[in-house]
Amino acid sequence: MTKKSPSTISKLWSCSAVLAVLLIWQLMTGSGMIDAFLLPSPLQVGKTLITEFPILMEHSVITLSEAFVGLVLGILLGFFMAVIMDRFTFLYQALYPLVVLTQTIPTVAIAPLLVLWFGYEMMPKVILIIITTFFPITVGLLTGFRSADPDAVSLLQAMGAGQKQIFFYIKLPEAMDPFFSGLRISASYAVVGAVISEWLGGFGGLGVYMTRVKKAFSFDKMFAVIFLISFISLLLMHGVEFLQKLCMPWKQNPAGK
Numbered sequence: 001m002t003k004k005s006p007s008t009i010s011k012l013w014s015c016s017a018v019l020a021v022l023l024i025w026q027l028m029t030g031s032g033m034i035d036a037f038l039l040p041s042p043l044q045v046g047k048t049l050i051t052e053f054p055i056l057m058e059h060s061v062i063t064l065s066e067a068f069v070g071l072v073l074g075i076l077l078g079f080f081m082a083v084i085m086d087r088f089t090f091l092y093q094a095l096y097p098l099v100v101l102t103q104t105i106p107t108v109a110i111a112p113l114l115v116l117w118f119g120y121e122m123m124p125k126v127i128l129i130i131i132t133t134f135f136p137i138t139v140g141l142l143t144g145f146r147s148a149d150p151d152a153v154s155l156l157q158a159m160g161a162g163q164k165q166i167f168f169y170i171k172l173p174e175a176m177d178p179f180f181s182g183l184r185i186s187a188s189y190a191v192v193g194a195v196i197s198e199w200l201g202g203f204g205g206l207g208v209y210m211t212r213v214k215k216a217f218s219f220d221k222m223f224a225v226i227f228l229i230s231f232i233s234l235l236l237m238h239g240v241e242f243l244q245k246l247c248m249p250w251k252q253n254p255a256g257k
Contacts, residue, residue, distance in 0.1 A: 040220040049224040055209070056228055062205040063198065064232070066122055067190040070129025074186060077130060078137025085138075086145040086171070087163070103135050107196055115201045125197040125205075132193040133186035140182030144175025177251070180244040187236040191229060 022042045028034050029041035036044065049056070081099065085092040107128060114124035148171045156166050198207025206225055213221040245251075 037217075038219070040223055044220050045223040045227060048220040049227060052221060052224055056206070056225065059204055059206045059209045060228065060232070063191065063194045063207065066125045066194040066197075066205065067129060069122070070126040070193065071133050071186060071190040073126065074130045074133030074190070075137055075183070078134040078182075078186075079141060081134070081138045082141035082145060082175075083167075085142060099135060099138055102131055105131075107132060107193060111197050111200050114197070120201040120203065125194055125202070128197045129190050129193040132189045136182035136185040136189070137179065138182075140178035140180075141175045144178040145171045147178075148174045176244075176248055180240060180248075184237050184240045187240050188233040191233050191236065195229060 025039075026042050029036055029039055029044075040048075081095065085095055110131070111124070111128055114127055118124040118127065152170050153166055156170065161169070194205065195207040195210070198205040199211055202208045206229060210222060210225050213225075
């Protein structure tokens with residue numbers, strides 16, 4: 001008999017924990033301990049998710065479009081900030097506190113201002129997603145750049161390599177692992193940031209849908225959206241892991257087998 005891999009066992013435990021929570025939830029709502037009006041059962045949420053699926057998909061396209069544009073721009077901004085702060089020490093000392101400061105501002109507090117300044121179209125939502133997502137990218141890349149092996153850098157310098165060669169052959173490969181770690185966080189933040197910005201105004205999206213059903217006290221539809229957002233975030237995180245395997249094959253096969 002072949003032994004199960006640690007990753008398979010970990011996934012089994014994770015699935016078991018989720019199923020246990022859903023089972024307890026179903027028993028509590030089914031037995032009448034909690035009113036269905038306040039907390040719909042998982043089965044009721046599942047039925048609502050099926051019946052509302054076409055409408056949810058229409059709103060999901062809008063939310064994912066905003067999240068994708070904001071995430072791409074956040075990655076570009078984070079990469080640019082990390083490169084210039086690693087290259088110039090005075091820029092690191094000047095900009096890093098400002099980068100950290102952007103993360104101390106609650107998104108719920110700044111979102112109404114963005115809507116007031118830029119209206120109800122895509123622009124304020126994309127800006128909020130950029131603010132939310134660029135920080136993990138910047139910190140991850142900057143950490144990777146600064147953890148480059150100094151002996152390897154000195155060796156390339158002794159061989160006449162310039163800053164560009166040192167960056168592409170030493171620093172960038174070293175930063176790939178922390179970059180993808182930050183990207184996983186940013187991918188989930190992008191969807192959540194889009195939904196939060198849609199709460200405050202818009203013409204479509206999962207956040208707008210949640211606002212409408214909340215006013216109608218349709219909590220089953222609210223939970224259906226929550227389930228869908230969680231599922232989308234998990235898919236994005238797994239997509240980033242798949243992309244990491246494609247970009248970093250040496251991490252999967254370090255021995256070259």
